[in-house]
Amino acid sequence: MSVKIQINCPDCHSPIFMESMLLLAGQSFKCSNPECRTAISLSLSESEKVAQAFNKFEHIRENAVNQARQVS
Ligand SMILES: [Zn+2]
DSSP states (O other): OOOEEEEEOTTTOOEEEEEHHHHHTTOOEEOSOTTTOOEEOOOHHHHHHHHHHHHHHHHHHHHHHHHHHHHO
C-alpha cells in the first residue's frame, strides 16, 4: 500500500508530491516548480526511519478500518 505524501521543497517551498513506496525504494522526486528542479530522495538511514513510521501508520490505519467494519 503506497501512501501519497506532500512535502515542501527545501529550496523554493513549492510542494513536492511523493509516493511512500517509491520513496522507500530510493527514487528521487522533483520539485513541482519547473524553474527549481530540486530533486530529493532519502538516504538509507532516513529511509529506514520513514519505513518504520509508515509501518506504524499502516498498522494504525488497518486497525481503524477493521474497527469501522465491525461497527457497521
Ligand atoms: Zn523547489
